[in-house]
Amino acid sequence: MLVPGKFRRGRHRLHSNDMLNRGYAYTTIIRDKDHGRTLLTHLATLYPHSTPAAWKQNLNNGEVTVDGVTATGDESLISGQILVWNRPPWIEPDTPQQFEVLFDDPYLLAVNKPSGLPTLPGGGFMENTLLSLVQKQSPDANPVHRLGRATTGIVLFAKTPQAAAQLSADWNTPRIQKIYRALAQGAAKHDVYEILTPIGLVPHPLIGSVWAASPGGKPSKSVAKAISRTTGATTFEVSLYSGRPHQIRIxxxxxxxxxxGDPLYGPTGQPLEDLPGLPGDGGYLLHAQFLRFHHPMTDQRIELEAALPSGFLSHCDS
Incomplete structure (x- = not known):
């Protein structure tokens, strides 16, 4: 049962426009491995979305400081220095501006995130994010976890530090069940798979490094049940028992x-060498369908469900 709050159950639309955002100051500390590197080379490596020539123009515009001093790009960096890129306001890529509220009380908020809307700022998105849209209505709400930009479904927010701390402690324990629906390539030979593939960062020639299957990675566990099969595809119901980045995809x-349709991972859980798109691009169907947990303040059992998006309904039984 929903407790009345700032939100009413249902869809919330917040209008996107082409106005500039507020800009952002990206702050990093120079690490030992970057000691002695020229600033221009470091910037082009740290932020590879722009060419060295573009970075030179940013430097000429006075956008970059090192230890508070406006930089030219010729500086030789020293470990421990504070590098700040004061990115001017920009027009962000458009995103969906609707989300459905599934639960709301003084401590928690759960919403159904649409595909294409980032949970948190990053990758050119700052204000066109679920976090920003939710906080316009509930300023104290912060997500307990995140979903990838293309992934749909339940995102849980905590409104108080106490609720956030308890949910974080419970997150990868049996007190919280996270069940996803996923459309995968190929017809599964088995009905149930227990997957224990470790996940860690691996190098990639185009994007530096990426989370992937890695023998030296962190222990991870998923259980995938094949619930329907069509020619060349299987719909899985996946339960998560750990919370690694991109875990279900990997x-x-x-x-x-x-x-x-995954633009990043191939049949071994390793990233594709020739990427058809950026790692955050969509094209796949992955949906956080069920979340079952104990309320962090009342210990009441909460069971949430986010309806499958239309793309799933054309491929599998609901």
Whole structure:
């Protein structure tokens, strides 16, 4: 049962426009491995979305400081220096501006995130994010976890530090059940897979490094149940028992069933060498469908469900 709050159950639309955002100051500390590198080279490596020539123009515009001093790009960096890029306001890529509220009380908020809307700032998005849209209505709400930009479904927010701390402590324990729906390539030979593939950062020639299947990675566990099969595809219900980045995408790929349309992972759980798009691009169907947990303040059992998006309904049974 929903407790009345700032939100009413249902869809919330917040209008996107082409106005500039507020800009952002990206702050990093120079590490030992970057000691002695020229600033221009470091910037082009740290932020590879822009060429050295573009960075030179940013430097000429006075956008970059090192230890508070406006930089030219010729500086030789020293470990421990504070580098700040004061990015001017920019027009962000458009994103969906609707979300459905599934639960709301004084301590928690749960919403159904649409595909294409980032949970948190990053990758050129700052204000066109679920966090920004939610905080316009509930300023104290912060997400307990995140979903990838293309992933749909339940995102849980905590409104108080106490609720956030308890949910974080419970997150990868049996007190919280996280169940996803995923459309994967290939017809599964088995009905149930317990996947224990470790996940860690691996190098990539185009994007530096990326999370992927890695023998030296962190222990991870998913259980995937095949719930329907069509020609060349399987719909899985996946339960998560750990919370690694891109876990479902990596785990299903590691058993030979990458998500249909995934631009990043191939059949071994390793990143594709020739990427058809950026890692955050969509094209796949992954949905956080069920979340079952104990309320962090009342211990009441909460069971949430986010309806499957239309793309799933054309591929599998609901």
């Amino acid at each position: 785990h299903l790929a590691s058993i030979g069933h990458p998500l249909a």
